[in-house]
Amino acid sequence: AQSVAQPEDQVNVAEGNPLTVKCTYSVSGNPYLFWYVQYPNRGLQFLLKYITGDNLVKGSYGFEAEFNKSQTSFHLKKPSALVSDSALYFCAVRDIMDSNYQLIWGAGTKLIIKP
Amino acid sequence: EAQVTQNPRYLITVTGKKLTVTCSQNMNHEYMSWYRQDPGLGLRQIYYSMNVEVTDKGDVPEGYKVSRKEKRNFPLILESPSPNQTSLYFCASSRGGPYYEQFFGPGTRLTVL
Numbered sequence: 720a721q722s723v724a725q726p727e728d729q730v731n732v733a734e735g736n737p738l739t740v741k742c743t744y745s746v747s748g749n750p751y752l753f754w755y756v757q758y759p760n761r762g763l764q765f766l767l768k769y770i771t772g773d774n775l776v777k778g779s780y781g782f783e784a785e786f787n788k789s790q791t792s793f794h795l796k797k798p799s800a801l802v803s804d805s806a807l808y809f810c811a812v813r814d815i816m817d818s819n820y821q822l823i824w825g826a827g828t829k830l831i832i833k834p
Numbered sequence: 835e836a837q838v839t840q841n842p843r844y845l846i847t848v849t850g851k852k853l854t855v856t857c858s859q860n861m862n863h864e865y866m867s868w869y870r871q872d873p874g875l876g877l878r879q880i881y882y883s884m885n886v887e888v889t890d891k892g893d894v895p896e897g898y899k900v901s902r903k904e905k906r907n908f909p910l911i912l913e914s915p916s917p918n919q920t921s922l923y924f925c926a927s928s929r930g931g932p933y934y935e936q937f938f939g940p941g942t943r944l945t946v947l
C-alpha cells in the first residue's frame with residue numbers, strides 16, 4: 720500500500736538555525752515527490768518536487784529537499800530559518816505507475832521558528 | 835493572474851440543507867480535485883477530474899457529488915450535509931500529467947450544525 724509519513728507533528732527551530740522537516744514514503748514503483756506549504760488562513764502552495772535526476776532539489780523561498788532512494792526519504796531543509804517560515808508543511812507522493820494521478824499526502828508538520 | 839477561486843470562503847449551514855461550493859480555474863488545466871482538511875489527518879481527496887465529463891472518486895467521496903461540464907469549473911455539491919462534513923475544503927488544479935504541481939484555491943470553511 721502506498722503511504723507517506725511525516726513523523727513529527729511539530730518542529731521548533733530558532734531563527735537563523737538550519738531546519739529539517741522529515742518525510743518518508745512507500746510506493747510500489749518509483750515516486751514523484753512533492754512538498755507544499757500552508758501559511759495561516761491560506762491555501763497550499765507548491766514548494767518543490769522531485770521527478771528524476773539530481774537527488775538534491777531546490778525550490779521556493781530557499782528550501783531544498785534531498786531524495787534518498789535507499790532510505791525512501793525526502794526531507795525538506797533550509798540552511799537558515801526565518802520567522803516567516805513558520806507554517807504547516809505537507810509532503811506528498813505519487814507512484815509513477817499510478818494512472819489516475821492521485822497524490823498520497825502526509826498528515827503535515829507544523830514548523831515554528833522562534834526569534 | 836493565474837488562480838483558483840472558491841466560493842463561498844465561509845459557510846455555516848444546517849443539517850440536510852443542500853449546498854454547492856464553486857471552484858473555478860483560469861489556467862486551462864485539465865486536472866481538478868477536491869480535498870478536505872481535518873486536524874491530524876492532513877489532506878484527503880474527495881473527488882477528482884482528469885478532464886471535462888470525466889470524474890472519479892477519491893478517498894472520501896461519501897456524501898459528496900461533483901460535476902465537470904466545463905474545463906474551468908468543478909463544483910462540489912453536498913446534497914444533504916451532516917455535521918461530520920464540517921471541515922476545511924480545498925479545490926486544486928494542475929496540468930494533465932502526474933508530475934505537475936497542483937495549484938490550490940484559498941479554501942472554504944464549512945460548518946454544518
